[in-house]
Amino acid sequence: MDFKALKGKPVLGICYGLQLIAHQLGGEVKKAEKREYGRASIRLLNNTPLFQGLPSEFNVWMSHSDVVTKLPEGFERVAESSNSSNAAIQSSDGMVYGVQFHPEVSHTENGKKILANFIFNICKAQPSWSMDNYAEQAVEEIRREAGSRKALCAVSGGVDSTVAAVLTKKAIGDNLTCVFVNHGLLRKNEAEEVLRIYREELKLPNLIYIDAAERFLNKLKGVKDPEEKRKVIGREFAEIFEEVNSRYGPFELLVQGTLYPDVIESGESRAGAARIKTHHNVGGMPKGIRFKLIEPLRQLYKDEVRLLAEKLGIPPEITRRHPFPGPGLAARVIGEVTGKKLRICREASHIVEEELKKAGLYDKVWQAFAVVGDDKATGVKGDERSYGYIVTIRVVESEDGMTANWVKLPNELLEKIANRITNEVEEATWVTYAITHKPPSTIEPQ
Structure with missing residues (x-):
């Protein structure tokens, strides 16, 4: 990171980001005598705009094995924990901040307040985003990207794929074809209930139902490794979409309900990111697949998708349904x-x-x-x-x-x-x- 280029601009380093700031600006980072994984309590030491309006002690979520042992010149520590004397730091000019914990996760108390303090009080940003705006922008982006081309949308009965389908329907109407594949790995009575909602309530255009349970289960015979199971399922979905394309197409676009956590856990959010598990939406599809992907929810989290679903009038039988993995019960x-x-x-x-x-x-x-x-x-x-x-x-x-x-x-x-x-x-x-x-x-x- 080039801190000279960022001079005069607010910077917040989170976890490894704090360590990177310390290392690059002349501090020291060493292996911790005791790792911190999970819940920890931090104590505030000095006043800082980053923690404005917060109690002097609260619980946070830690996940690190290294610690900052020496601060760069011009920095002071503003919070500590029992295992991290530099749990939070700031520069003397009030432009660079670092926290050893994760304010972005729900386990950290006051995490949203900390991020809001940085964004609105320190960066002076003005809030302009809303779910209504997101829906309008998503529809416009789909319409612009699709043009007059036909799109195929894989729907599963889950809130993610259903919201993606409804947004795309608003954007391109009958140029959308929805396909619901029963891979034999669904919950009890799920296929029948989902088909009823799609046909009678949401009236998804050109809905195709494919019972491929036997086909998927045959492909999964003898497969034990979880990553391989996901990839087998992803490849089989891709083959079915190619068959649908040949019979009902041609389609140039494939709509998917990929969410941001899917991208993160598949290690595709940034170069060098570790893969936790491959999601069939982002990692199970073959590299040679010839559809252009449209992923209108790729920047959203599940709670945001549920809010969007309610605004779009999707029934609660889908919006309140618990998250279900793409590979279904195979997971x-x-x-x-x-x-x-x-x-x-x-x-x-x-x-x-x-x-x-x-x-x-x-x-x-x-x-x-x-x-x-x-x-x-x-x-x-x-x-x-x-x-x-x-x-x-x-x-x-x-x-x-x-x-x-x-x-x-x-x-x-x-x-x-x-x-x-x-x-x-x-x-x-x-x-x-x-x-x-x-x-x-x-x-x-x-």
């Missing part, structure tokens, strides 16, 4: 996707969702589902020994999916869920509960 079946494991995962997940809805908790959590792998355990059913699958329940709360906390469900509810799964799902003998945050884990197991 929740660990190891090879077999018919038996898929059925167990689908039925158990349905029970989890049903019980949360009965308890009035479904809309209060981010995601709730079941996971099944190859591990088995002994149980007793009908006074007989039963050797069946271990089902793991995952329930998390989050604002944007970038970070998440596991939810402490009431013991009575967990017991009810476990009893229903072991009684109603054949070959499920044990039920466990995942109690790991994101990070260090991801929300989905694969």
Whole structure:
């Protein structure tokens, strides 16, 4: 980074950004004696416009193994934690700031306020963005990019692809063809419900339904690696779109509901970014695919897409539905996707969702589902020994999916869920509960 070129302009370094500022301006960065991963408490030491209006001590989210041990000349520390004496720094001219924690994640208290202080108080920016403006701009951009060309939009029943389809419909009308592919990895009764909404309520243009369940499951036979499963699914989708193109096209454009977290986790947000997992929207498609991609939601987070969906009049059956991975239940079946494991995962997940809805908790959590792998355990059913699958329940709360906390469900509810799964799902003998945050884990197991 060329700080000379930025002289006189506000700069905020976050986590590694703080370390980069210190290193390039003459400070020192060393390996920490104790790494900081997760929740930490920071204490404010000096007045700074970055922390204006904040309490003197609050919790933040740390994720670092190096620390700044010596500040550059002309800098002072403005906050500390138990493991980071320089948890936040600022330059004497009030133009350069650095924080060792992550204000952008929901786990950090006052994170939005810190970013707002920097943007509006320090940078003097004027707020002009709104979801209404975004919708109008997205429609105009799609219309400009598409022109008179025909577009194909893959819709899944999720809020992301549905919003992308509705925006594109507004932009190009009947030049849009929507295709809903049932890859056999959907939730219970999902295909029927989604088709009804698409046909009767949203009236998506030129809707094509393809039942490709057997085709996908055959391709997934013997595939155990999660990355390879995602790529197999991505390639199969691409082949189906090519077939649709040959039969109903030609189409030059492919519309996808890619979100910003998908881009980040696939390592495509910037050069050299680490890949956490490949998303079928951004990493599973073959390099030679000949559609030009339109991704109107690529800069949005899930909570923003839901707001946009409500403004577009999309029914709550879709807007309030929990996020679902592109590879479907293949992301929740660990190891090879077999018919038996898929059925167990689908039925158990349905029970989890049903019980949360009965308890009035479904809309209060981010995601709730079941996971099944190859591990088995002994149980007793009908006074007989039963050797069946271990089902793991995952329930998390989050604002944007970038970070998440596991939810402490009431013991009575967990017991009810476990009893229903072991009684109603054949070959499920044990039920466990995942109690790991994101990070260090991801929300989905694969």
